[in-house]
Amino acid sequence: MAAGAITAGARKTRTLSESGQWAAFGCGILATAAGWWWAATLIAFFVSSSLLTRWRQPEKMAKTEGTLPRTTDRNARQVLANGGFFVLFASASTSLRSELLAFAALGALAAASSDTWSTEIGTLFGGTPRMITTRAEVEPGMSGGVSLAGFGAAAAGAVFIALLGSLSVPQHHTRLAIAAAIGGFGGGLADSLIGATVQSRRFCDRCRHWTERRVHACGFRTRHARGINWLSNDLVNACGTFTGAVIAVVAGWVLARG
Numbered sequence: 570m571a572a573g574a575i576t577a578g579a580r581k582t583r584t585l586s587e588s589g590q591w592a593a594f595g596c597g598i599l600a601t602a603a604g605w606w607w608a609a610t611l612i613a614f615f616v617s618s619s620l621l622t623r624w625r626q627p628e629k630m631a632k633t634e635g636t637l638p639r640t641t642d643r644n645a646r647q648v649l650a651n652g653g654f655f656v657l658f659a660s661a662s663t664s665l666r667s668e669l670l671a672f673a674a675l676g677a678l679a680a681a682s683s684d685t686w687s688t689e690i691g692t693l694f695g696g697t698p699r700m701i702t703t704r705a706e707v708e709p710g711m712s713g714g715v716s717l718a719g720f721g722a723a724a725a726g727a728v729f730i731a732l733l734g735s736l737s738v739p740q741h742h743t744r745l746a747i748a749a750a751i752g753g754f755g756g757g758l759a760d761s762l763i764g765a766t767v768q769s770r771r772f773c774d775r776c777r778h779w780t781e782r783r784v785h786a787c788g789f790r791t792r793h794a795r796g797i798n799w800l801s802n803d804l805v806n807a808c809g810t811f812t813g814a815v816i817a818v819v820a821g822w823v824l825a826r827g
């Protein structure tokens with residue numbers, strides 16, 4: 570039912586492509602099997618991300634037009650990059666009765682939320698972002714570009730999912746919330762760092778313009794010019810959520826000892 574609700578809503582608002590709907594449906598079923606509250610947390614992530622993405626969307630698309638592909642709906646790869654590790658760890662946590670894996674699950678989803686919130690809010694209010702590594706000014710939408718507004722949103726997105734999801738494990742509510750919030754923010758940071766350093770970046774020789782688009786806004790085919798060719802934004806997102814999981818587990822362990 571939860572899975573159906575997610576996909577029906579996504580279809581109505583056109584926030585997911587057809588493959589994205591199937592991926593979200595699968596994630597919804599697995600999360601529901603892992604526990605009702607895990608499923609509710611996943612729905613909260615999907616709904617908040619979709620609302621933020623659609624909020625003043627034409628304005629954001631105009632800002633990132635030179636940098637990002639012109640798509641509005643998320644496909645299966647994007648859904649799995651954001652929710653895959655969460656669903657995997659939440660299912661394993663329930664079937665193996667492992668509290669450790671609950672920390673990993675929530676850290677992963679909090680990282681996905683952190684990344685989405687920072688991207689959407691940072692694009693609107695962050696002004697000209699700077700590269701997290703070199704502090705050089707970059708265009709809005711460029712992976713690795715950060716702003717003060719983006720950092721604030723990254724923290725808020727992580728805390729939101731951490732607080733909500735921590736109710737899944739009432740006996741460790743506070744510790745899980747703190748660890749997942751730290752993991753979420755850390756995973757979001759890792760996403761930016763990987764995006765700034767090794768993620769594939771392309772160049773339009775006609776406009777002399779850095780971009781993530783295969784075909785630039787001008788119609789010219791771009792060439793791979795920096796980073797690892799196959800390391801797409803989706804894979805970087807998946808790495809970010811995995812990092813969030815690891816940090817949340819470590820933070821949970823440290824908090825339990827302290």
Ligand SMILES: [Zn+2]
Nearest residue numbers: 773776785787
């Ligand atoms: Zn161009």
